[in-house]
Amino acid sequence: MKSERLYISKLYLISAADLYDGIQDEEIIFKTQNLEPIYITPGTAFYTWDRKNTSSGYYYINEIVYSEPGLGDQNSIAELNKTKAIVAITQNGRKIVMYRNDYFNNLKLVPEVDSTTDRTRIKFSLSSLDVL
Numbered sequence: 001m002k003s004e005r006l007y008i009s010k011l012y013l014i015s016a017a018d019l020y021d022g023i024q025d026e027e028i029i030f031k032t033q034n035l036e037p038i039y040i041t042p043g044t045a046f047y048t049w050d051r052k053n054t055s056s057g058y059y060y061i062n063e064i065v066y067s068e069p070g071l072g073d074q075n076s077i078a079e080l081n082k083t084k085a086i087v088a089i090t091q092n093g094r095k096i097v098m099y100r101n102d103y104f105n106n107l108k109l110v111p112e113v114d115s116t117t118d119r120t121r122i123k124f125s126l127s128s129l130d131v132l
Contacts, residue, residue, distance in 0.1 A: 001051045003131075006096075008045035008088045010037040011066060016084040025097040032087050040066045041119065047088055047096055049131045062132045064088055064098055065123045072113055072120035080111040086124055096132050098124060 012032045019028070045066035052059055064086055085099040086109070098109065112123040126132075 003049045005046040005048055006090045006092075006094065007043070008040070008047060008064070008066065009091045010089040011040055011045055011064070012037055012087040013080070013083045014085040014087065015082045019084050019099075023099075025099065028085050028097050028099060029087055029095050039068060041069055044121075045088070047090065047132070058129075060128055060131050062098060062126045062128060063123060064096075065121065067119050067121045069119055071117055072115045072122075077111075077113055080113065080122060083109055083111065083124070085109075098126050098132055100128075 012035050014028060014031060014035070018031055045064070048063050048065075050061045050063075052061060085097065088096040088098070090096065109124050109126060112125070114121045114123075
């Protein structure tokens, strides 16, 4: 069962240097007060989740997808790989933190990057036991 898209108006990428073990979502959101949101092409950023059923029960695949203009360069892609947490603010004001899949946070955020000459599409996915 896939959710409808929640469109994002602001997006913050947070590196591991700004986080520590045991940090809570509210603290991660607070850290965005000192950060500039990244530039995203208006209307292209969204959050979705998809519920999957296994023999062990349900889990969710959470995705944040956005585009930026131009062909992604190696430096900006390298910076994406340093992303440890994402804070997305939807157009209706909901704050979504993509950081941990479970209590131990044992999965790393890995961006999928697809570039053409006029735009770069970035997708972060995270499997978890809950919707973000």
